Amino acid sequence: MARSCAYPLHCLFLFSSILFTAQMHASQTEGKAPLVKGLSYSFYSKTCPKLETIVRNHLKKVFKNDNGQAPALLRIFFHDCFVQGCDGSVLLDGSPGERDQPANGGIRSEALETIDDLRALVHKECGRIVSCADITVLAARDAVSLTGGPDFAVPLGRRDGVSFSTSGTRDLPKPFNTTGATLDAFAAKSFDATDVVALSGAHTYGRAHCSTFFNRLSPLDPNMDKTLAKQLQSTCPNADSGNTANLDIRTPTVFDNKYYLDLMNRQGVFTSDQDLFSDKRTKGLVNAFAVNQTLFFEKFVDAVVRLSQLDVLTGNQGEIRAKCNVVNSKKSVLEEVVQFVYQF
Known part of the structure; x- marks a missing residue:
């Protein structure tokens, strides 16, 4: 026998929410989002197998001392990807740069430094083969998973852009x-x-x-x-x-x-x-x-x-930055080519 409801309005709300949830599940197929060509969930499995462990372990230490960096890193990821794709353009210094536009006001310098600290740790372990764009995505994922949110895989293989957009921030x-x-x-x-x-x-x-x-x-x-x-x-x-x-x-x-x-x-x-x-x-x-x-x-x-896959650069597009806030010099580009050839 069905039980009566002590609070009819609450029960009506709960029922409508459950029905809406069921409809959402029924109307959408399960599974991971399709991948953009050039990205992979196992992109660094052979060339930098400790990548995700390095990022996560360092962020655990960072968040223990400054938990405000977690939402800051997630915001950097969003503001990077939404403007001209996930290419690390928001990390670049400029005079003024993309990051200096009003829509990007309040981006924490400590979080930007954390991304470059991660870049230094990863490049020390694996060489300059992981982009700042990929590190930004991994940092955003861990900013969610290490603070109570879901843990999930993200596709990798992005390259860093060599330019930024100031006008594109108007679209945020x-x-x-x-x-x-x-x-x-x-x-x-x-x-x-x-x-x-x-x-x-x-x-x-x-x-x-x-x-x-x-x-x-x-x-x-x-x-x-x-x-x-x-x-x-x-x-x-x-x-x-x-x-x-x-x-x-x-x-x-x-x-x-x-x-x-x-x-x-x-x-x-x-x-x-x-x-x-x-x-x-x-x-x-x-x-x-x-x-x-x-x-x-x-x-x-x-x-x-x-x-995370919006307008990404892959393959031989863009570059792998030696530092996240500046585009590589010609010498750095040559070193990257040598490093890339050495891998294969």
Whole structure:
């Protein structure tokens, strides 16, 4: 005999979320995302078999001392891939460079240094055969898996770009966008609403500068939880205060699905986050991920693996940088050719 429900509205929400989840599973095929030609899940299995162990062990030490680098590394990965593909262009110094554009404001210098530290460790072990682009992808993966998120394989074999794009940063989704603008930005890269809501879950940890959400404090957004609004107003007396606030008020240093509970309780910080729970195209996905962390992890991994393959350079395209922040000199290029020939 079926049990009665003490809280009808809650049961209705739970049932609708479960039904939505089942429909998602039924409508999508299982398996890894298809690979771009030139990438492989075993690309360095013979030439640098300790690669992933080196990266993970070093990041364990880094995160133990500075857990804020985990979301910073994930952000670097996203901002690199979304602009002109996963080619390490955001790592390059410029005057100004891609990294100096407003959309890339707040990228932590410590996280950039960590990527180059990883590059030095890997090149010492294996020679200059692993790109900074691949190291950035591995660092982002471990920034998720070492903080409570899913562990997953990422395809490797990217080469580093020899240029950067300043104008391309205009395409990055903005924190004050409504859902329509966010969906359009991702659709241009062939990502759908499920991808958008899953990738937005990266805001389940990390911090944001006042300038990125002050638009919701002055004037006060009526769609923001009042307690959260008071906290943020205390932290941010003005847009340029230089202070920061947690993006997830529940578990700000853990990669989990609590971000979606925030949205359901009007506790999202960015306009682009909270509006996902208001738009009918994305509200059901927020509900589904809030009650099913496994589903969130599955969709996040799928979207990240496809994102990591955007417009990659492979084969003899680009280069393997000797340092992640500068393009190789002609001498370094010659050394790379010799190293490449030596491998075979």
